[in-house]
Amino acid sequence: MQLHRASTAAKGLACFIFALKLVLLYAAEGQPQHRGPDLHWYPGTATWYGDPEGDGSTGGACGYGSMVDVKPFRARVGAVGPLLFMNGEGCGACYKVRCLDKSICSRRAVTVIITDECPGCPSDQTHFDLSGAAFGRMAIAGENGPLRDRGQIPVIYRRTPCKYPGRKIAFHVNEGSTPFWLSLLVEFEDAEGDIGSMHIRESGSTEWLQMNHLWGANWCIIGGPLRGPFSVKLSSSTGRSLSARDVIPGSWVPKATYTSRLNFYP
Structure with missing residues (x-):
């Protein structure tokens, strides 16, 4: 942008x-949640967008522009709903996201950087819209495609330190x-x-x-x-x-x- x-x-x-x-928003709704790294896992949902093995957004609502197409952002970008986007103040935060279905998902969590807002995502629950590459990395070997075919999946997530x-x-x-x-x-x-x-x-x-x-x-x-x-x-x-x-x-x-x-x- x-x-x-x-x-x-x-x-x-x-x-x-x-x-x-x-100021008015925070006065009405209280302080934003998930400030700073957290050892606790919380429930949420996840989808993916863009190309199946793609990097996700081009640009995005945080304003990082072409940075999202190159490392360290490349293939690690994520869009989130209002609860985590917080009118843009959630931009730059890092999260670990892990799928819970042991039949198709590994125990490995994927780390994503918030670079975009998810249009139309629910405002009453935490939702991640991940790049196709990041979403597929949660699968066990050989199941990347079938996992993406499921569309929306339940996940757990937590704030994690960003490291560059x-x-x-x-x-x-x-x-x-x-x-x-x-x-x-x-x-x-x-x-x-x-x-x-x-x-x-x-x-x-x-x-x-x-x-x-x-x-x-x-x-x-x-x-x-x-x-x-x-x-x-x-x-x-x-x-x-x-x-x-x-x-x-x-x-x-x-x-x-x-x-x-x-x-x-x-």
Whole structure:
């Protein structure tokens, strides 16, 4: 997905409205479930989409774009229903999913990364819509096809730490960003995988400015003019935090990706 170019005022209003909707939603329904890795297994259902041995979505509602077609995302992507997608705040989280039918499924759980939302999935139960490749990996040898032929199956699942060996957290500056409206996409955040809060600090400043969740794994801030280089501070859904100093240079440009030297795991 791409952000459409629009006036600074219109983008700022969209950012504010989305943040207000999230506040109202959480006030009405309480805090989201399944925050952080969990040793307990929970019941759910699973289907698959795309090609039988395919990688799943192209792009997706989290905004990762072409990243889902290459490692470490490739063939590990998953779409989820509202309970886990949480209006995009569940993007980047990792889950282990295991089929329970011993006649056709192995005891091996497949690990998937949330990159998409499942349109039309039930809102009152946990559902995973996996890539064809990820779904088939739950089968015993030679039963990949028959398992996919079943369509929807019961599964158990649990949150698991995301692991991106050798990768550091990166920040993609979204198309349409300006010194007055800056939008960032977070890539390769391991550990919890999702973002609880995000702040930036301008060049020469000691003040951290709060960014607002926009959509998917995208965050935005309204200011003017914002002066780089920018430091970025992330907090995971469980409160773990790190700060990448001057990670986005003063000469930043939209659609560029800037990689930090940090991640939550060494």
